[in-house]
Amino acid sequence: MEQKQRSFYEEVRGEGTSRRDFLKFCTTMAAFLGLESSGVGQIVKALETKPRLPVIWFHFQECTCCSESFIRASHPIVATIVLDKISLDYQETLMAASGFQAEEAYKTVMAKHPGEYIVMVEGSIPTENEAYCCIGGRSAYQILTEAARNAKAVVAWGNCASAGCVQAAKPNPTGAKPVHKVISGKPVINVQGCPPIADVMAGVVVHLLTFDRIPQLDELNRPKAFYSRRVHDTCYRRANFDAGLFVESFDDEGAKKGYCLYKMGCKGPVTYNSCGIIKWNDGISYPIQSGHPCIGCSEEGFWDNGPFYQHLPSVAGFGIETTADKVGLGLGIATAVGVAGHAIVTNIRKKRELSNLPESTENPKA
């Protein structure tokens, strides 16, 4: 096995990808990452010269939709470059090895490349009882903390690994926690979304490889290149929002005309992602373009801020579909009733006291 590590470029050329397609891929990635034109050269050089990244990819409490998304990246080269190579190390869904060999594979990576390999995680980690998620007789928590110890960086794929997603929704029976709450002392990149956009995932990998450092992150550790703008701000239906033109129900005239989905509960105004720009499935469409409101899948706690088709989240403890506004209205009415009651009592009292005053109206000359 002791042979010179081949670069990404050598790998894809060996698999029949043309130089032209390779350069197209590098250019696309540079554009997604928001690099200037010289950045294309940097990416080309990095992919041509650097040995491929050693990667360990774990699946914990999740549905594998991140992997599914990834292998459908718009540029086929992403799948071949990144996934085929990653699977050589360790990727539970896609690797050929199983059992002892599989365990051996990631132990080898950790032993051979300490401080160099990247840990990529799909899924949340149970903390209520670690036994809820075990692989090869060891818990997700044990596996992750061990692998992260000598990792260069940790990439959290999707909402599960970044924020806990549906497993961490109330009442969170397994005590599911995202990666950044389980490990410490390592940079964690939260590549948010349920799943994240394939090209965003590829972009993060390319960035790590080209620049040898983690991309700029926002306050929630999401790469700024992809998560600095709200879906709302890049939405092609935004003009309808500003014009006050809204879809009122899924079968109305407004829906046909492509009005804004704000009143159908669109979470675009509170969601940071690049769906409106990069889109999905080779840039074909994204939920809003297909007539469905954004459900806010790249935001923390989006399951608990439902229902999906309601603008305001329900208030816990007041029943389903009780929004802050309904609670407020109830309190407002209660207050008005209280004030009216107080006014009646006050008037009864005042009438009584008036008759006792020396200059009361009943006795004006006193």
Add this chain to the structure above:
Amino acid sequence: MRSRSIPMREVYVWELPVRMFHWVNMLCVIALCITGFIIGNPPAFMNGTEAYFNYWFGTVRFVHFIAAFLFFFNFIFRTYWGFSGNEFSRWTNFIPLKRAQWKEIIDVIRVDVLQVTHKNIDSIGHNALASFVYFLTFLIFLLQCLTGFGMYSAMSKSAFPKLFAWIVPFLGGDMRVRQLHHLAMWGFIIFAIVHVYLVFYHDYIERRGVTSSMIGGWKFIEEDVIERHDAETGESTKG
């Protein structure tokens, strides 16, 4: 209930900056609530038209943002005035740190809220309970500014709203921030209902001219209350 036959004197209670704050604040809150309701649940009166000649919803949001800036700086100004205004506008009125303030809070609850005791509350400015409730509303003001500018920071490039950007991750995302913003608005509405009622109530019961005091600044106060006040504070309230 105060007798009309006892001697009363005019006292200048609310200085011009306090009155200005009050009315600017009122206008802002009304504008913010109305536009806020529209933003939360926009009416569909333009439906059927095209987007290209329309911007009414954008305008509503613009009014909301302008009113929010005005509201915020007005509030900052009032905070400043709490340190430099007269004794009735001082910050010490609003935070009950003294035993006497707590005693008066209990008195006001017994006399005016529950109406189980009948006596006069002597405070010349706000009574202690009113002041404390204003302090709580200031906290709602603050929450509303933090959540509002926090959400606004995402669509702004200027430095001021960016100061509030941290609040969004701190509260766990825009969804929760928006939720809190809606809840806090009801705090304003409930406050307004009670506040306006109590102005009527006090004017009706105490007959000190409290309603017009927020226009002209003067209140009618009983001579003996003024004398006791001047003796306690060592200050003169003579207009």
